[in-house]
Amino acid sequence: MGDAGRWAKTGAWLAVGAVFPTASAAALVSVRGTVPNTDIAMLIIAAVMLVGVTGRRLSAAVAAVSAAAAYDYFHTRPYHSLTIANHNDAIATIVLGLLALAIGQAAAAAADAHIEMVLVAGAAVLSQAVPQPARFLVDHRGLDVSLAVLVLATAVAIPPSAFHGLTAKAGRLVGAVLGCAVALPAIAWVASRIVTTLAWRRGVLAVGLAPAEIASVATTSLAGGDAPVAAGILVSSTLVSVVGAGVGLRLLGGGGAVHVVALITNLALVVGAPMAAGIMLRARFALSSGQKAAAERLSVAVVTLLVWLVASQVRLTTAYLGVAGALLMLLGASAVLGVVLGAGAPAPIARAVLLTTSMRDFAIAAGIAVAAFGAASAAPLGLYGVMVIGWGMAVATLRPVESGHR
Numbered sequence: 001m002g003d004a005g006r007w008a009k010t011g012a013w014l015a016v017g018a019v020f021p022t023a024s025a026a027a028l029v030s031v032r033g034t035v036p037n038t039d040i041a042m043l044i045i046a047a048v049m050l051v052g053v054t055g056r057r058l059s060a061a062v063a064a065v066s067a068a069a070a071y072d073y074f075h076t077r078p079y080h081s082l083t084i085a086n087h088n089d090a091i092a093t094i095v096l097g098l099l100a101l102a103i104g105q106a107a108a109a110a111a112d113a114h115i116e117m118v119l120v121a122g123a124a125v126l127s128q129a130v131p132q133p134a135r136f137l138v139d140h141r142g143l144d145v146s147l148a149v150l151v152l153a154t155a156v157a158i159p160p161s162a163f164h165g166l167t168a169k170a171g172r173l174v175g176a177v178l179g180c181a182v183a184l185p186a187i188a189w190v191a192s193r194i195v196t197t198l199a200w201r202r203g204v205l206a207v208g209l210a211p212a213e214i215a216s217v218a219t220t221s222l223a224g225g226d227a228p229v230a231a232g233i234l235v236s237s238t239l240v241s242v243v244g245a246g247v248g249l250r251l252l253g254g255g256g257a258v259h260v261v262a263l264i265t266n267l268a269l270v271v272g273a274p275m276a277a278g279i280m281l282r283a284r285f286a287l288s289s290g291q292k293a294a295a296e297r298l299s300v301a302v303v304t305l306l307v308w309l310v311a312s313q314v315r316l317t318t319a320y321l322g323v324a325g326a327l328l329m330l331l332g333a334s335a336v337l338g339v340v341l342g343a344g345a346p347a348p349i350a351r352a353v354l355l356t357t358s359m360r361d362f363a364i365a366a367g368i369a370v371a372a373f374g375a376a377s378a379a380p381l382g383l384y385g386v387m388v389i390g391w392g393m394a395v396a397t398l399r400p401v402e403s404g405h406r
Contacts, residue, residue: 155278
């Protein structure tokens with residue numbers, strides 16, 4: 001691309017940075033007066049973050065300025081003027097601009113290596129700004145549909161070659177899957193005891209019955225781990241969860257409220273069938289590099305959607321601190337378990353076991369919780385999703401470099 005082409009591309013992205021937050025602020029005029037200005041400000045900042053995830057810092061900076069000016073123009077009195085009559089509105093506009101600048105630059109800096117984390121964090125913020133549409137979708141099977149699409153897209157993206165050589169590592173793989181199936185429900189039960197609200201306690205409990213996080217295979221690759229082992233654990237643990245989650249909930253505190261057959265049927269349709277279909281499709285048809293990239297982008301998009309859907313169930317109060325503490329306890333204990341299960345194995349296998357053990361799938365956990373207890377029990381799972389993806393990215397980023405490797 002010549003200099004003229006590069007300048008044209010740069011100008012186009014600067015225009016996007018200028019227009020997108022302004023257009024978002026203008027669209028939100030329709031809810032002005034019915035939606036609090038703080039929520040409107042968060043949505044405008046989300047537009048800046050979306051510009052930032054393109055990796056273009058200058059465009060993100062322009063978007064931050066545009067966001068502050070548009071908020072002033074459309075949402076502070078006098079409307080349709082860049083003057084501000086109220087002192088508090090003036091402060092709010094300045095804070096919005098600075099916050100948008102910081103978030104936009106952080107998103108741009110993380111765009112290449114941590115795009116999923118940026119989008120997930122943004123979805124968590126969005127879930128608190130506009131929760132009602134997400135809650136409506138959850139009440140009308142939106143969670144199940146999104147989860148099925150995610151599982152299918154993920155399974156299609158796993159090539160048959162990912163399972164080659166697993167026979168020689170079968171002992172370690174089976175030990176990791178069975179160790180998680182036995183220990184993690186017990187760990188989750190202990191962690192859930194510090195949560196006082198029954199629905200939230202059940203949500204924490206569901207984490208222990210969830211399989212390995214779908215993103216753990218990609219995270220294992222980034223961390224220099226054994227991706228085939230991670231893929232094997234992902235598929236095996238998913239099947240174990242489909243079959244055993246209902247019984248596990250009955251044994252660990254679900255009581256008579258859990259309809260085991262109905263839960264198994266729901267998980268089989270939403271998780272098991274898409275997983276099997278995706279693996280069979282990939283075994284039958286080869287994907288081009290463009291199709292693989294499209295499947296990966298779809299997975300990231302659906303994970304972001306699922307965080308918004310699940311986190312929308314959260315109504316933040318001081319009581320939620322106990323939930324955060326329980327989830328951190330669960331994450332820490334599962335990481336320790338991952339180290340124990342991977343002890344003595346070569347470093348790549350140990351890293352795969354660590355990540356698949358400590359990263360449990362928040363979306364499938366939410367599906368289990370909603371199917372067994374209702375939408376309110378899924379409230380902790382959005383926060384857990386942000387935690388666990390952040391943890392995985394931290395392991396992938398901070399992994400030690402082995403001798404002999406650059």
